[in-house]
Amino acid sequence: MISTTHIAIAAAASKTLSQGNPLAAFFISWASHYLADAIPHWQYKLKVSKKWSNDPGDLEKIRKSSLPLTDYVAVALDSFIGALVIFLISPHGSLKDWLYILAVVAGGPFPDFLLFLHKRFSWRILEVLRKFHDSFHSGINLSPYPKLGIPFQIIIVLIALWIAI
Numbered sequence: 001m002i003s004t005t006h007i008a009i010a011a012a013a014s015k016t017l018s019q020g021n022p023l024a025a026f027f028i029s030w031a032s033h034y035l036a037d038a039i040p041h042w043q044y045k046l047k048v049s050k051k052w053s054n055d056p057g058d059l060e061k062i063r064k065s066s067l068p069l070t071d072y073v074a075v076a077l078d079s080f081i082g083a084l085v086i087f088l089i090s091p092h093g094s095l096k097d098w099l100y101i102l103a104v105v106a107g108g109p110f111p112d113f114l115l116f117l118h119k120r121f122s123w124r125i126l127e128v129l130r131k132f133h134d135s136f137h138s139g140i141n142l143s144p145y146p147k148l149g150i151p152f153q154i155i156i157v158l159i160a161l162w163i164a165i
């Protein structure tokens with residue numbers, strides 16, 4: 001699931017559950033990611049995902065290589081769009097408001113950031129979190145069906161934003 005969708009779902013969950021507390025919003029956003037990934041979804045292809053194997057030999061090679069710049073650009077753009085939308089629909093008059101927005105924007109896609117770290121570092125905790133993340137992932141992959149997957153994800157974003165506003 002793309003970062004923009006994760007951020008929108010995180011905003012909806014935080015609005016409902018965090019009572020405006022930034023720390024609570026971060027953890028609620030983080031947790032919302034796993035539940036959101038359980039929904040069958042489409043995902044744009046990253047070049048690195050072609051070698052996105054968790055085989056120890058492959059991981060070793062990935063960790064030693066640099067990731068394609070286009071992957072960074074795609075994820076940054078995706079996250080920026082999500083952040084911008086949440087910024088526009090959220091109050092941002094006080095420091096607490098800004099921390100709240102930051103918590104949602106950082107927390108929603110956080111497990112995917114941990115996956116990225118897992119492809120860089122061989123820390124045991126990252127492997128445990130990777131397995132936890134994978135255990136939630138829907139077995140139905142809509143990535144080969146963008147004509148179904150993209151509109152479906154847009155609908156999810158719109159529902160989430162409707163709740164988050």
Ligand SMILES: [Zn+2]
Nearest residue numbers: 001037111112
């Ligand atoms: Zn994920």
